[in-house]
Amino acid sequence: MWRVFLFVLVGLFVSACAGNSAEHSDEPLHNAYLRYRQAVLGGSVLAQRAEIFSPAVLEDIDIASEQEVKVLMWGGAVVREHSHYEKKLAAGRGCLTVNGYADDAGKPVSLFIEYDGHLVRFQHLDFPDRARFDGFITKALCPDEAYEEIMRRSSASPS
Numbered sequence: 001m002w003r004v005f006l007f008v009l010v011g012l013f014v015s016a017c018a019g020n021s022a023e024h025s026d027e028p029l030h031n032a033y034l035r036y037r038q039a040v041l042g043g044s045v046l047a048q049r050a051e052i053f054s055p056a057v058l059e060d061i062d063i064a065s066e067q068e069v070k071v072l073m074w075g076g077a078v079v080r081e082h083s084h085y086e087k088k089l090a091a092g093r094g095c096l097t098v099n100g101y102a103d104d105a106g107k108p109v110s111l112f113i114e115y116d117g118h119l120v121r122f123q124h125l126d127f128p129d130r131a132r133f134d135g136f137i138t139k140a141l142c143p144d145e146a147y148e149e150i151m152r153r154s155s156a157s158p159s
Helices: 002-021 029-041 055-059 066-076 143-156
Strands: 080-088 093-101 108-116 119-126
Touching (some): 029 093, 029 108, 029 119, 066 119, 093 143, 108 143
Antiparallel strands (some): 080 093
């Protein structure tokens, strides 16, 4: 009887651990962003950094450098969200575009995040010039694609 109980207990433990590693794999990327944003706003992004950022990001950030740590805070740049778009890529990766406003005065901001699973792999933050702002990007773009699109839009806009 005890062997059966122990076997079931070990089986539950193993399945719980296996389920935990893929806990966020099928959820929308926007949910991962909301966790990231909450960690920034709650002041716990540094404590939770391994749960938010990929190891590749963290190895390039000097946690002792206030300037470098600011990059980890970009998740809080969008104060009021207007829209978001996401797309899945191969190998468990995906990209999320979050558009909104950086302040109550309506300063537009867009955050472009590439995810590896549910971990931030790369991000690009853009504060468009209000005088030349012609609307938010209305599709999911990876950070490198966003940079190209922003450059294309700025060169097409009259100065």
